[in-house]
Amino acid sequence: MSTLMKNTIVAKPLTKADFAPYGTVIEPYDKDEQTPENSYHINKGYACRHHAIAEAKLDGGNVGMSIFRAKKRDFPIRLSVMEYHPFGTQAFFSMNAQDYVVVVAPAGTPPQSADDLTVFYAKSHQGVQYDANVWHHPLLALGHDSDFLVIDRINSEGKNCYELDIDGWQVQIELAPE
Ligand SMILES: NC(=O)N[C@@H](O)C(=O)O
Numbered sequence: 001m002s003t004l005m006k007n008t009i010v011a012k013p014l015t016k017a018d019f020a021p022y023g024t025v026i027e028p029y030d031k032d033e034q035t036p037e038n039s040y041h042i043n044k045g046y047a048c049r050h051h052a053i054a055e056a057k058l059d060g061g062n063v064g065m066s067i068f069r070a071k072k073r074d075f076p077i078r079l080s081v082m083e084y085h086p087f088g089t090q091a092f093f094s095m096n097a098q099d100y101v102v103v104v105a106p107a108g109t110p111p112q113s114a115d116d117l118t119v120f121y122a123k124s125h126q127g128v129q130y131d132a133n134v135w136h137h138p139l140l141a142l143g144h145d146s147d148f149l150v151i152d153r154i155n156s157e158g159k160n161c162y163e164l165d166i167d168g169w170q171v172q173i174e175l176a177p178e
């Protein structure tokens with residue numbers, strides 16, 4: 001029986017609709033989302049291209065691909081910082097079939113308390129892309145130390161990462177019971 005601290009947020013399943021205010025969930029189009037323009041066979045039928053699920057958006061600079069060799073987070077996961085990137089989107093994909101946790105708050109006014117945060121449980125097959133300026137916690141990898149492909153703005157002028165220390169909020173994450 002987990003005793004929920006006063007500042008405990010339970011992670012909810014990551015869905016495209018619930019994540020839409022913060023960015024894009026990158027997973028294949030659902031059957032009812034598919035159109036001839038966005039899902040079509042290529043490579044002599046050996047692949048189906050789910051086209052342009054998300055678009056990396058930048059204000060100057062280039063799109064870069066990096067790998068985060070992430071250390072797993074131990075429970076209870078304690079949130080420490082929220083940040084945003086004004087000059088571009090940032091996308092994450094698990095490279096080792098590892099689930100992870102996404103913590104977000106709307107772009108703009110800095111979050112003031114745990115009540116302003118939304119926590120999602122991301123399955124390993126789901127990528128996420130944060131829109132520019134969306135507040136998010138740095139990567140929270142679960143299970144094992146693992147690699148994540150990160151697509152974001154590089155070779156760029158200007159400070160592209162603003163942080164807000166929330167360690168003092170003593171917020172911890174619980175995963176919804178199975
Ligand atoms: N700082 C950095 O490269 N990573 C963060 O932006 C993050 O969202 O993990």
Ligand code: NI
Pocket residue numbers: 083085090136138
């Ligand atoms: Ni970031």
